[in-house]
Amino acid sequence: MTMTPRLRKFALTAHITTSVGWLGAVAVFLAHAVVGLTSRDAQLVRAAYLATELTTWLVIVPLSLASLLTGLIQSLGTTWGLFRHYWVVIKLLLTVFATILLLIHTQPIGYVADIAAKTTMSGGDLVKVRIQLVVDAVAALLLLLIAATLSVYKPRGLTRYGWRKSHENLQSR
């Protein structure tokens, strides 16, 4: 079902704002994770890790789900479709993958925040997990940047399904 132009613009606006918001929120998370890992100020480290958990649950998770949902609506409600063009398929896979990874990694995020809330973390405490948070945030940023680039450039390439569909449309005219 194709959306009306007004509804399409509304859906596109929702998708762009949630997707770019997600990217920005991950950048903020990265800043907190880096500060938490590198700062020698115990109060700042605690604040940074508490902020990572809040940012994750209150901003990043809702935006990631909203981005996925609005993306699905955008593709299914327009002639782009969900499986007709390679750039859409790859963007969908990237978004789903990023969302799953995010949900998995809420566990270590919560764990570090919990420890930070209860104790004063020294430089060597939980180093591996704290490095993991930084690495994961960088990886997520890269994924989202690739998705954003695909959205703007929309590189050409019809899938077999898309080619079949366009053929059917041509023949039905």
Next chain:
Amino acid sequence: MANRRDRESPPAMPRWVKLFGIVVLILLVVFVIAHLAGGGLGNHLPSGSDG
């Protein structure tokens, strides 16, 4: 005749998709190796004492 045949055959996968797939495959292999090696990037939560 050649044009008609072209129109009837589905398009080949674009080069950029193949390149993208290769890069993703390489990254996945690196990721799996890192996890199997049990390095610092592999564990989500500390199993014992961790610094």
